[in-house]
Amino acid sequence: MWLRVVVISLVMSLVAAVQIAFLPALNMSATINLALVILVLSVFVASRRSALFCALVLGLIFEAWSFWSFGAMIVILTLITILVSLAVDNFFTNKSLYSYLLLIVVMTLIYELYWLLVASLPAPIMIDQAFAWLLLQKMAVNTGTGIVLFYMTLGLSNSFQSVILIKKKY
Amino acid sequence: MKKLPFVKSAGLAVAAVILALFLLHGLGLLGWWDNLLARVFSPVNQSLQRFGTSVSQNYRDASDQRDAAEIIRQKDQEIAKLLAINAELTAVKKDDRVLKDYFKLTQENKFDYLVAQVLARDVISRDAVKRNKLIINRGARDGVKTGLLVVDQAGVALGKISQVKDHLAELSLLNSNDCQVAVKIQSDAQTMGIAQGELGLSVRLDFVPQSKKVEVGQLVVSSGLEPDIPSNVVVGKIKSIDQASVNSIWQKLAVEPVANLEDLSFVAVLMPKQSFSFE
Numbered sequence: 201m202w203l204r205v206v207v208i209s210l211v212m213s214l215v216a217a218v219q220i221a222f223l224p225a226l227n228m229s230a231t232i233n234l235a236l237v238i239l240v241l242s243v244f245v246a247s248r249r250s251a252l253f254c255a256l257v258l259g260l261i262f263e264a265w266s267f268w269s270f271g272a273m274i275v276i277l278t279l280i281t282i283l284v285s286l287a288v289d290n291f292f293t294n295k296s297l298y299s300y301l302l303l304i305v306v307m308t309l310i311y312e313l314y315w316l317l318v319a320s321l322p323a324p325i326m327i328d329q330a331f332a333w334l335l336l337q338k339m340a341v342n343t344g345t346g347i348v349l350f351y352m353t354l355g356l357s358n359s360f361q362s363v364i365l366i367k368k369k370y
Numbered sequence: 371m372k373k374l375p376f377v378k379s380a381g382l383a384v385a386a387v388i389l390a391l392f393l394l395h396g397l398g399l400l401g402w403w404d405n406l407l408a409r410v411f412s413p414v415n416q417s418l419q420r421f422g423t424s425v426s427q428n429y430r431d432a433s434d435q436r437d438a439a440e441i442i443r444q445k446d447q448e449i450a451k452l453l454a455i456n457a458e459l460t461a462v463k464k465d466d467r468v469l470k471d472y473f474k475l476t477q478e479n480k481f482d483y484l485v486a487q488v489l490a491r492d493v494i495s496r497d498a499v500k501r502n503k504l505i506i507n508r509g510a511r512d513g514v515k516t517g518l519l520v521v522d523q524a525g526v527a528l529g530k531i532s533q534v535k536d537h538l539a540e541l542s543l544l545n546s547n548d549c550q551v552a553v554k555i556q557s558d559a560q561t562m563g564i565a566q567g568e569l570g571l572s573v574r575l576d577f578v579p580q581s582k583k584v585e586v587g588q589l590v591v592s593s594g595l596e597p598d599i600p601s602n603v604v605v606g607k608i609k610s611i612d613q614a615s616v617n618s619i620w621q622k623l624a625v626e627p628v629a630n631l632e633d634l635s636f637v638a639v640l641m642p643k644q645s646f647s648f649e
Binding site for chain 2 (some may be wrong): 215216217218220221222223224225226227253256260261263266270271274275278282310330
């Protein structure tokens, strides 16, 4: 168990470092949200407890680097993990690329709206054209990242493989 | 209805953990965690940030080559103008040297430069449009406080410190919404105003009376009216004058920052020197 805790902590530390330092430095118009994609993926390929632990570790690291009110990061990351878990348990299969991608899109929407709400408090949120356009771009880059990570996971783990339908010609 | 065992077991545990974290943070018992992470992650983040910046720079250089001919033509024109200005300045330089010596006595000794490394862009952009905040590896323990001006290697303003932690500080770039700098336009009239970031994309100059004559291309420098910020630090150049605001009391001017706000690895915080005390 402790080995798993150490491994998850190290991997999440690496993810956090890439998310904080590397991806924003690329100056893309919409930065990839690697942390969000990894969390959605973790619900699909790991246990719920491991996924929640990932969210807590990521949240705690981000909090140290964030100048927002304490807890804002931990709350949204754990919320996303819980929502994805609920969706997978009740509405989606956890063995489908499409449900995984759809959840990435929905969680990107929730994540961005959450930060828009936090940023504009106590004023009501204003969704303008620039925000909507950026949101679409973020959904696209996160989905692209999700696809890449999905196929990487497919090669490394058999969590998805059991029901991936491969058309065979007989 | 289907039961939700996950929510019942793990959900409660997570809620308890988050509450405990809030409590610990409220009691100030998580400061060590922030400091530990800042120290452990700083070297990794510096390397990653520099790598990311160089990748971005290389990409931009490659795309800029397409416009090279146009850029060369514009630069030639600028050089011709600068040569003419240089001739005038050479004459002024002699008198200026004497005045500068006096100026140095009072001005130079008031400020120190604290060089800092850029560790990251803000984890979440407050402006929701463009990331225009940087996190640097100097904080309250190094004497950094909110409101201090940050410059690049040429001494040109980049922005102001907006928030501070023990070992980290947040730098709001000039084009950030919450960055305001008291400035003056370098002209005979020495017109004062406030430069403020707009949507993370540009800088506008407010509170310039309509009666003051302003021209495109004039230099905008810090006015020195704010505490801990010296005067005459270059901020930018007047880019355009909003014709629509002619009927209002104030002129609306667009300012183009002189410094490159995109690819930053090092910055310098202008630190006021500690005043002498008997303690």
